[in-house]
Amino acid sequence: GENVEQHPSTLSVQEGDSAVIKCTYSDSASNYFPWYKQELGKGPQLIIDIRSNVGEKKDQRIAVTLNKTAKHFSLHITETQPEDSAVYFCAASNDYKLSFGAGTTVTVRA
């Protein structure tokens, strides 16, 4: 099955700085790579996703890059704000089910 590794497990950044989270996947058949933000006691919320036919996607302060050859994808958050503090999960799907990374706890220091 698919194995998704996510790093780092914790990330502390100064407000206004950028945050980068990296993930690798093992199944070359995976073709959909979403990123979720989870706040305490809530379900995950999709913040951005990318499909395997695209190398990069951007939505305001959030961007995701995908390198299919190396089987890794990354989340970039620019101009971080305190409300960006949460747990972020990457995931990979082969059109059947999602496999999640272990999560990254992001803390934005004011």
Added chain:
Amino acid sequence: GAVVSQHPSRVICKSGTSVKIECRSLDFQATTMFWYRQFPKQSLMLMATSNEGSKATYEQGVEKDKFLINHASLTLSTLTVTSAHPEDSSFYICSARDDSRGYGYTFGSGTRLTVV
């Protein structure tokens, strides 16, 4: 966008009783729904895939007689935790996939189950 409603958000039950959690897709039809379990400070672990009109597919190590899944309609899947024990206490989250609009996977708000 796609919306998934999950109820209840919190439930406390006594050991030995059963608890039912509902997951509804509000504005789309979901032929496939997924049930996850999440322990504190851990990732989401897929328990089972729920298919409308057929039996659920359980992940390895998940007891299908303990975690009963029913997906009787295109907008509703239920997870029943039978004969609950304290070790079943966890955060349960459902997800549904809207294949018609390519919205990917939408998650419910989760259910915090505490078995006392």
